[in-house]
Amino acid sequence: MNWTNAFLNQQRRIRFSIKLFTIGAMPCVAFAMSVALDPSTPSPAPVGTIITWTATVSAAKPGTLWYRFRAHGIGQNFRVIRDYGPDNKLDWTESDREGLYEIEADVRNTGNGETARVRAYFEMQSLVQGDKPVITPTSHPLVFLYSAPACSAGGRMRVQFKSPDGQIQNTPYKACGSGYSLNFYLAGFRAQTPYSVKHTMDTGSEFRDGPVMSLTTPSVRGDLVTQTVLQSPPTTFLDGILLKATIATNPLATDLNGNVVWYYPGNLDFSQVGPFVLTRPDRDGYFWGIIENLAGDQSQQIVRQFDLTGRTVLETNAARVSEQLIAMGKRPIGAFHHEARRLPDGKVLVLATVEQILTEVQGPGAVDVLGDMIVIMDHNLQVVWAWDTFDHLDPARMATAGDKCPFGGCPPLFRASSATDWTHGNSVEQTPDGHLLFSSRSQDWVIKIDYGNGDGSGGVMWRLGKDGDFHFDSDDSYPWFSHQHDPRFLLDNSTIVLFDNSNLRRASDPNANSRGQVIYLDERNRVANFVLNADLGSYSAALGSAQRLPNGNYDFGLGLLPDGTSVTIEVDSSGQSVYALGGAAPEYRSFRMRDIYTP
Numbered sequence: 001m002n003w004t005n006a007f008l009n010q011q012r013r014i015r016f017s018i019k020l021f022t023i024g025a026m027p028c029v030a031f032a033m034s035v036a037l038d039p040s041t042p043s044p045a046p047v048g049t050i051i052t053w054t055a056t057v058s059a060a061k062p063g064t065l066w067y068r069f070r071a072h073g074i075g076q077n078f079r080v081i082r083d084y085g086p087d088n089k090l091d092w093t094e095s096d097r098e099g100l101y102e103i104e105a106d107v108r109n110t111g112n113g114e115t116a117r118v119r120a121y122f123e124m125q126s127l128v129q130g131d132k133p134v135i136t137p138t139s140h141p142l143v144f145l146y147s148a149p150a151c152s153a154g155g156r157m158r159v160q161f162k163s164p165d166g167q168i169q170n171t172p173y174k175a176c177g178s179g180y181s182l183n184f185y186l187a188g189f190r191a192q193t194p195y196s197v198k199h200t201m202d203t204g205s206e207f208r209d210g211p212v213m214s215l216t217t218p219s220v221r222g223d224l225v226t227q228t229v230l231q232s233p234p235t236t237f238l239d240g241i242l243l244k245a246t247i248a249t250n251p252l253a254t255d256l257n258g259n260v261v262w263y264y265p266g267n268l269d270f271s272q273v274g275p276f277v278l279t280r281p282d283r284d285g286y287f288w289g290i291i292e293n294l295a296g297d298q299s300q301q302i303v304r305q306f307d308l309t310g311r312t313v314l315e316t317n318a319a320r321v322s323e324q325l326i327a328m329g330k331r332p333i334g335a336f337h338h339e340a341r342r343l344p345d346g347k348v349l350v351l352a353t354v355e356q357i358l359t360e361v362q363g364p365g366a367v368d369v370l371g372d373m374i375v376i377m378d379h380n381l382q383v384v385w386a387w388d389t390f391d392h393l394d395p396a397r398m399a400t401a402g403d404k405c406p407f408g409g410c411p412p413l414f415r416a417s418s419a420t421d422w423t424h425g426n427s428v429e430q431t432p433d434g435h436l437l438f439s440s441r442s443q444d445w446v447i448k449i450d451y452g453n454g455d456g457s458g459g460v461m462w463r464l465g466k467d468g469d470f471h472f473d474s475d476d477s478y479p480w481f482s483h484q485h486d487p488r489f490l491l492d493n494s495t496i497v498l499f500d501n502s503n504l505r506r507a508s509d510p511n512a513n514s515r516g517q518v519i520y521l522d523e524r525n526r527v528a529n530f531v532l533n534a535d536l537g538s539y540s541a542a543l544g545s546a547q548r549l550p551n552g553n554y555d556f557g558l559g560l561l562p563d564g565t566s567v568t569i570e571v572d573s574s575g576q577s578v579y580a581l582g583g584a585a586p587e588y589r590s591f592r593m594r595d596i597y598t599p
Contacts, residue, residue: 033060035107035116044123047183048095048145055088055105063111070104080380083316086299091311097180098126128181133210140265140309141218144186148199153177155203159184161195169595172284185285187308188596190259191220225249227258230580241593243281247586251278262596265310277588280341281599288340292411301335303350316381324383333373335411338426348377351425355415361395368416370405372425387458389423399442409542427486432493439487446487470528478505485544495520499544499556514540516556534575545589557590
């Protein structure tokens with residue numbers, strides 16, 4: 001594009017003039033820290049091309065260097081991709097549309113506060129030639145990029161793909177009218193299978209289909225966890241994909257027959273990095289995950305949003321978040337664990353550890369006590385709200401099973417070699433009325449916190465569980481859950497579904513199984529009643545998930561069976577199993593999804 005070349009040439013002249021002025025006016029500036037930014041592929045490149053940017057620092061004084069990467073399309077605001085941390089490389093692309101983009105790298109010396117900044121421009125070019133759509137493979141064998149010609153303002157477009165057996169999947173709609181091509185990641189394919197593909201444009205008055213195209217998927221890697229149907233569903237249900245957050249191997253998604261339709265493609269070298277956990281799917285084909293680097297400092301503890309190809313689109317680390325917390329007068333955090341997700345208003349929620357050395361509280365002398373902090377960040381990963389267990393719960397109340405760290409489910413420790421696992425938070429969700437529901441595994445409590453859509457005090461509104469604030473109106477000899485996972489409110493704001501691991505009940509009855517529980521709460525009178533208390537037929541000492549399905553059934557994940565495998569079970573309203581899929585590895589959580597784009 002002539003206008004693009006002219007713009008880039010103008011920017012080069014401006015930067016050259018600034019350099020001459022700086023050197024002539026202040027010779028000492030030449031010795032100040034500076035940073036250069038270089039792409040792995042020269043501009044321009046087609047939409048979706050992965051560009052590795054490397055920031056190289058010169059004349060830095062002794063100290064640790066942190067890098068931040070931001071980007072924007074010309075005419076748009078900068079957005080953070082990776083906040084300040086030790087990594088000087090960024091894999092970047094734009095897969096939505098062609099155009100001119102600006103990439104920024106900031107470097108900061110954490111020892112003396114010295115900073116430097118550099119910006120570079122990169123042009124992404126359309127893959128569309130003429131008026132025909134194009135399908136392009138990506139680095140992921142089961143993900144393709146569909147590029148369609150521009151469409152008229154006021155309309156919208158999506159892409160549909162169909163398998164030989166008639167299964168139809170659709171991408172989310174994208175708005176027309178920008179004058180640019182529309183690009184969609186296609187995912188949810190079975191391996192070595194032919195598919196027909198077409199886009200549909202909704203003009204507002206009619207639907208117009210594009211040409212029918214075809215693709216055949218290749219084979220996939222052979223080390224993915226085997227999935228086995230243990231009980232076939234009686235009918236085909238709406239939510240036809242199971243996303244599985246497997247442990248110590250690549251997370252994956254399957255259809256209900258156990259066929260892999262997607263997997264996280266990252267290299268999971270646990271000897272070098274430590275556990276990677278997929279925490280939640282996000283809307284439109286994005287996911288959240290955390291890295292606990294067992295040998296690294298707080299800057300190596302990562303929370304990340306990534307797309308269907310596995311590329312990072314948003315990332316920060318515990319050291320950077322701690323900087324902000326300390327500036328707010330709060331305790332620093334150690335590592336992220338168990339929960340990262342998008343809230344309904346677009347903010348980002350993460351769960352992190354807080355360590356305190358307490359004396360004569362949880363044992364004789366000084367004891368390292370491991371608690372939790374809920375951290376809320378804006379869309380650029382800047383902290384806006386936080387809640388600390390040490391400020392709101394009684395540290396004298398011991399973990400109900402005497403839980404200790406380190407063990408298989410513990411994040412890294414930074415103050416001692418061992419700690420009391422006091423709270424062990426394992427999930428947080430925003431309730432329909434705008435507060436937070438926090439699951440404390442080691443306390444056997446589900447706690448409602450005054451969040452007030454970001455304006456709340458953080459006060460504990462109630463504690464659900466044994467020795468909490470509710471009476472359980474049940475004739476069950478042991479109605480209360482213990483070491484539970486994944487509690488979530490239904491939309492009525494009165495019913496909670498959760499997975500009851502039943503660790504304490506199992507300790508008193510070696511034949512007890514884990515349960516899927518649906519509990520109705522009368523918050524005003526503090527009374528709990530069972531809607532469902534389903535014996536799931538096996539015992540899962542750790543891990544697990546719970547979900548209500550659109551058909552009225554419930555899906556429960558038993559993440560760690562005694563033989564190290566896992567199983568996801570769908571039960572009907574009476575608690576009878578109607579479908580089960582087994583996995584050959586432990587699973588932190590599983591999620592039933594309509595398609596790979598829709599959590």
